[in-house]
Amino acid sequence: MSRPRSQAEYLARLVPPSVAGINRRSLLAGAAGTGALLGTGLLAGCGDDSGGSDSKEVSLGSNQSDAKPKDVLAKVTDGFKTSSGVQVAVNTVDHNTFQENINNYLQGKPDDVFTWFAGYRMRFFAQKGLASDVSDVWGKLSGYSDAFKKASTGDDGKQYFVPASYYPWAVFYRKSVWQQYGYQTPKTLDDFTTLAGQMKKDGLTPIAFADKDGWPAMGTFDILNLRINGYQFHVDLMAGKEAWTSDKVKKIFDTWAGLLPLHQPDSLGRTWQEAAQSLQQKKSGMYLLGLFVGQQFSNEEQNDLDFFTFPEIDPVIGAKALDAPIDGYMMARKPKNEDNARKLLEYFGGKAAADITVKNDPATLVANTGADVSGYTALQKKAAEVVGSATEIAQFLDRDTRPDFASTVIIPALQQFIKDPKDIGGLTSSIENQKKSIFTD
Amino acid sequence: MSTATATRRTEDGVEAPARRKLTPLRLLLHGFLITVALTWLFPIAWAVLTSLRSYEYTAANGYASFGGWTLDNYVTAWRTAEFGKHFLNSVYITVPAVLLTLFLASCVAFVIARFSWKLNLVLLGVFTAANLLPQQALLIPLFRLFTEVPLPEFMSDSELLYDSYWGLILINVAFQCGFCVFVLSNYMKALPRDLYEAAMVDGASIWRQYWQVTMPLCRPALAALATLEVTWIYNEFFWATVLMRTGDKFPVTSSLNNLRGEFFTDNNLVSAGSVLVAIPTLVIFFMLQRHFVRGLTLGASKG
Numbered sequence: 221m222s223r224p225r226s227q228a229e230y231l232a233r234l235v236p237p238s239v240a241g242i243n244r245r246s247l248l249a250g251a252a253g254t255g256a257l258l259g260t261g262l263l264a265g266c267g268d269d270s271g272g273s274d275s276k277e278v279s280l281g282s283n284q285s286d287a288k289p290k291d292v293l294a295k296v297t298d299g300f301k302t303s304s305g306v307q308v309a310v311n312t313v314d315h316n317t318f319q320e321n322i323n324n325y326l327q328g329k330p331d332d333v334f335t336w337f338a339g340y341r342m343r344f345f346a347q348k349g350l351a352s353d354v355s356d357v358w359g360k361l362s363g364y365s366d367a368f369k370k371a372s373t374g375d376d377g378k379q380y381f382v383p384a385s386y387y388p389w390a391v392f393y394r395k396s397v398w399q400q401y402g403y404q405t406p407k408t409l410d411d412f413t414t415l416a417g418q419m420k421k422d423g424l425t426p427i428a429f430a431d432k433d434g435w436p437a438m439g440t441f442d443i444l445n446l447r448i449n450g451y452q453f454h455v456d457l458m459a460g461k462e463a464w465t466s467d468k469v470k471k472i473f474d475t476w477a478g479l480l481p482l483h484q485p486d487s488l489g490r491t492w493q494e495a496a497q498s499l500q501q502k503k504s505g506m507y508l509l510g511l512f513v514g515q516q517f518s519n520e521e522q523n524d525l526d527f528f529t530f531p532e533i534d535p536v537i538g539a540k541a542l543d544a545p546i547d548g549y550m551m552a553r554k555p556k557n558e559d560n561a562r563k564l565l566e567y568f569g570g571k572a573a574a575d576i577t578v579k580n581d582p583a584t585l586v587a588n589t590g591a592d593v594s595g596y597t598a599l600q601k602k603a604a605e606v607v608g609s610a611t612e613i614a615q616f617l618d619r620d621t622r623p624d625f626a627s628t629v630i631i632p633a634l635q636q637f638i639k640d641p642k643d644i645g646g647l648t649s650s651i652e653n654q655k656k657s658i659f660t661d
Numbered sequence: 662m663s664t665a666t667a668t669r670r671t672e673d674g675v676e677a678p679a680r681r682k683l684t685p686l687r688l689l690l691h692g693f694l695i696t697v698a699l700t701w702l703f704p705i706a707w708a709v710l711t712s713l714r715s716y717e718y719t720a721a722n723g724y725a726s727f728g729g730w731t732l733d734n735y736v737t738a739w740r741t742a743e744f745g746k747h748f749l750n751s752v753y754i755t756v757p758a759v760l761l762t763l764f765l766a767s768c769v770a771f772v773i774a775r776f777s778w779k780l781n782l783v784l785l786g787v788f789t790a791a792n793l794l795p796q797q798a799l800l801i802p803l804f805r806l807f808t809e810v811p812l813p814e815f816m817s818d819s820e821l822l823y824d825s826y827w828g829l830i831l832i833n834v835a836f837q838c839g840f841c842v843f844v845l846s847n848y849m850k851a852l853p854r855d856l857y858e859a860a861m862v863d864g865a866s867i868w869r870q871y872w873q874v875t876m877p878l879c880r881p882a883l884a885a886l887a888t889l890e891v892t893w894i895y896n897e898f899f900w901a902t903v904l905m906r907t908g909d910k911f912p913v914t915s916s917l918n919n920l921r922g923e924f925f926t927d928n929n930l931v932s933a934g935s936v937l938v939a940i941p942t943l944v945i946f947f948m949l950q951r952h953f954v955r956g957l958t959l960g961a962s963k964g
Contacts, residue, residue, distance in 0.1 A: 510924070
């Protein structure tokens with residue numbers, strides 16, 4: 221498309237063709253006619269557009285607004301510039317705004333490449349045609365487990381996503397507290413309940429818990445679902461294919477209701493940071509949360525932090541699946557500089573980018589297994605191991621289902637359940653009714 | 662505000678009594694006023710207090726403790742959220758928007774107040790009614806519209822109304838005009854008609870009557886509105902986040918979100934940022950405070 225690049229050109233464009241033609245004719249002798257002249261003018265404009273700026277540039281919409289990740293991303297894009305000579309124009313928008321605006325953003329004029337999440341959220345935009353197929357980039361990538369490739373694949377079997385980092389959800393605790401009381405990592409739900417009961421006797425709050433913001437309780441629901449009903453049921457339930465009124469779902473809530481007295485009370489008025497605080501202050505024994513729980517701890521205290529994956533409930537299902545949301549990159553539909561965008565995605569998915577990330581950000585787990593992870597802390601190593609050995613990786617409830625379903629139905633429903641765990645029948649049928657009106661297509 | 666004018670009146674009173682008697686009722690009144698004042702001040706004072714303490718200290722000891730004083734939050738907030746750049750963005754949006762709103766609104770108000778046409782009331786009604794419209798309801802049509810309207814590149818590098826300052830200025834002007842027309846037309850209606858008759862006898866054109874007779878007289882009302890509009894447009898946050906795409910172009914209120922982490926939020930840091938962002942509105946208010954009170958009360962008592 222041709223657009224004027226200066227005020228003079230803009231004004232010149234406002235002149236009717238009949239008049240403009242005369243001027244141009246006098247300037248460009250020998251040209252055929254007004255129409256043709258205008259045509260070449262337009263083409264020349266286009267040529268300018270793509271030739272002047274496009275070949276050595278690519279734009280990247282980033283939600284990495286936290287100081288550390290932002291800095292790391294800048295280093296990675298520098299690395300890309302050195303290796304390919306292409307300059308990345310990074311457009312950083314804070315995480316929350318980016319997420320809330322994603323629909324507008326992708327339908328407006330998105331950057332060539334943008335940060336996003338794996339799972340349903342990725343498939344949703346892929347299916348809407350708002351993201352481009354990057355299967356050819358995947359052909360050049362190595363170092364990814366099948367679980368990661370699966371999480372990057374859309375409904376049509378093509379890849380739309382390049383993973384960069386992830387973090388697992390697990391039960392975190394302070395080693396010093398557990399040593400003091402001689403606690404052992406529980407292997408089954410019974411062990412877990414006994415342990416929590418012992419913590420209560422020792423004057424601790426067994427399980428720190430907070431759900432003011434609505435999403436932390438999804439972690440508990442997810443892990444119980446994965447342990448009781450398994451990964452495939454989780455996927456189907458989130459896709460709206462299974463009934464919420466089924467006994468399988470009721471069993472999740474039943475089990476949860478049994479555990480709820482062991483959780484920190486009044487959780488609806490607490491943020492995860494405050495709950496993590498109680499763990500940090502050694503008032504709580506353990507806390508089911510993402511790896512980011514460490515951000516509430518000072519650097520010295522981080523070495524005291526350890527975790528175990530949620531114990532087995534059903535021996536048939538085992539305890540190998542877990543929530544480990546993956547963050548990564550996607551390409552917009554019709555990117556301005558498509559070749560560079562693909563090159564950038566390939567670089568992001570490669571070993572070099574992962575190595576830079578590990579070296580500069582000790583809090584991130586990189587998705588590429590080929591990366592040099594000697595810089596990992598003990599906690600990171602363990603997390604990478606746990607996720608690497610996981611049979612299936614779920615993306616977390618609100619990333620695995622429609623965003624409107626997660627925020628308007630599930631958040632209030634789980635909060636309702638925490639307030640009143642008795643009426644499971646009423647709760648599940650209410651979720652099911654709302655689900656039917658949301659999952660219409 | 663009413664208390665301020667009330668006390669001033671007694672101070673200026675011709676026969677001010679030496680000292681009021683301290684009756685129980687008066688004690689009660691003062692007790693009540695002090696309580697209300699403190700209640701209003703509490704959140705702001707709390708934010709300022711929080712912003713001056715380190716997160717490590719409050720995390721370990723709780724907010725009810727005392728200690729951990731530091732100014733680091735301000736430095737960090739300014740740096741991480743890049744306030745310098747974003748304050749400038751806010752200026753680019755607020756200043757033209759306020760000036761344009763006041764100019765356009767005063768034009769409409771002048772016509773409504775000065776001439777008596779049949780459609781005057783309808784016109785005023787339309788402008789006022791638009792105030793009652795929830796802005797968010799217009800989000801989708803406006804968003805579509807903005808992504809379709811092209812701008813030349815020297816006006817906006819997005820080449821669209823979307824993601825340009827022009828678009829935001831336009832939106833703010835559109836949404837703020839209604840209220841300004843309402844206030845200004847009421848104010849102008851209170852101006853004596855004789856002025857215009859005199860002006861006409863002197864041969865002043867309509868433009869002159871507007872620009873040289875009406876506008877100078879409206880100064881208090883304009884100053885009051887300017888204070889309010891600066892605050893409102895500066896604080897406007899919704900449209901800026903929806904109609905902008907480039908993080909670097911966000912106004913300062915939207916950039917405050919940069920201080921919130923993906924998961925972790927340092928509340929003390931956010932307090933420091935909020936205090937910084939609130940300062941310009943306070944400055945504007947104290948600068949124009951005199952006009953502000955006069956502008957509103959003058960219009961009220963005469964209208």
